[in-house]
Amino acid sequence: MQQEDIKHIEALNDIRSMMRKSSRFLSLSGLSGIFAGVYALVGYYLAVWRINSDVLSMRQIVYGRNADWFDGYGFFILDAAAVLGLSLITAYYFSSRKAKKNNTKLFDHTAWQLMWQMAVPLTAGGILSFVFLLHGSLAFIAPMMLCFYGTAIFAASRMTYDDVKYLGLGQIALGLISAFDLGNGLLYWALGFGVLHIIYGALMWWKYDRVKN
Amino acid sequence: MNFKIHNLNKAFDNRVRLGIMSALMVNDSMDFNTMKDLLDLTDGNLASHITALEKEGYVHVKKEFVGKKPLTSYSATKIGVKAFNEHLDALEKLLKNR
Numbered sequence: 001m002q003q004e005d006i007k008h009i010e011a012l013n014d015i016r017s018m019m020r021k022s023s024r025f026l027s028l029s030g031l032s033g034i035f036a037g038v039y040a041l042v043g044y045y046l047a048v049w050r051i052n053s054d055v056l057s058m059r060q061i062v063y064g065r066n067a068d069w070f071d072g073y074g075f076f077i078l079d080a081a082a083v084l085g086l087s088l089i090t091a092y093y094f095s096s097r098k099a100k101k102n103n104t105k106l107f108d109h110t111a112w113q114l115m116w117q118m119a120v121p122l123t124a125g126g127i128l129s130f131v132f133l134l135h136g137s138l139a140f141i142a143p144m145m146l147c148f149y150g151t152a153i154f155a156a157s158r159m160t161y162d163d164v165k166y167l168g169l170g171q172i173a174l175g176l177i178s179a180f181d182l183g184n185g186l187l188y189w190a191l192g193f194g195v196l197h198i199i200y201g202a203l204m205w206w207k208y209d210r211v212k213n
Numbered sequence: 214m215n216f217k218i219h220n221l222n223k224a225f226d227n228r229v230r231l232g233i234m235s236a237l238m239v240n241d242s243m244d245f246n247t248m249k250d251l252l253d254l255t256d257g258n259l260a261s262h263i264t265a266l267e268k269e270g271y272v273h274v275k276k277e278f279v280g281k282k283p284l285t286s287y288s289a290t291k292i293g294v295k296a297f298n299e300h301l302d303a304l305e306k307l308l309k310n311r
Contacts, residue, residue, distance in 0.1 A: 011228075015235045018232045019238060022243070108247065109240075109247050
């Protein structure tokens with residue numbers, strides 16, 4: 001009888017682990033979150049430095065449609081793109097490392113499903129942010145990026161670690177608060193993409209990655 | 214004989230078939246190679262277990278062409294989902310009653 005019990009428990013464990021493994025992308029690493037947060041904070045300080053520098057006053061940046069591209073928004077677009085690019089490259093690096101360690105394929109069907117699920121809301125939010133930029137409504141960009149990003153990862157959390165949904169809720173909350181407190185967008189952006197990512201990444205690393213290291 | 218009493222399904226009395234059904238319970242469908250990688254099996258091994266489940270009417274096999282490549286994908290049938298859930302219930306009951 002004892003033998004039978006062990007067999008049944010093993011079967012249930014097998015089922016549970018197979019369901020999880022086959023429907024969730026589990027190669028996300030907490031370290032990716034920490035690095036993304038650090039990049040965002042560096043990007044934030046560069047942006048603040050740019051605004052405070054003698055090159056242009058904030059007034060000129062916001063209202064100076066005559067300034068040439070780089071003097072106007074260009075610097076900030078490149079700054080944000082660098083943060084995004086570096087974060088993605090880092091995430092790729094740590095995920096492929098984790099996949100190798102867990103002996104799984106990085107780009108399996110769960111990876112594609114996760115990316116697709118996130119790509120749709122992120123593209124919509126990205127385009128909308130850009131449109132607001134074109135209209136000169138800079139103040140709404142940070143609330144929008146935070147809300148769309150939060151929504152995207154909240155929805156995507158069922159495709160990966162459940163904990164990701166708390167990061168999503170945090171980003172959405174910050175986005176909504178920043179929408180009431182217009183004009184401090186950059187600060188909220190740094191809190192969301194910088195500080196929240198670092199806290200989340202550290203917690204995830206502590207919970208899932210540390211033991212295996 | 215024990216199986217009958219406990220409602221355990223003999224079709225699932227095997228790790229590979231249990232794995233196949235588990236994956237199909239949480240995925241609408243899954244193609245041959247994905248399933249093979251997931252369960253870490255050889256072509257022949259996976260095919261024979263799939264055939265066994267197909268014969269029971271638990272798995273639906275769909276063959277199509279993507280470009281010029283043939284693609285075989287699997288999904289759980291309604292009967293399969295029902296049978297698997299009953300098997301799960303039976304397993305849980307067995308352990309609870311101890």
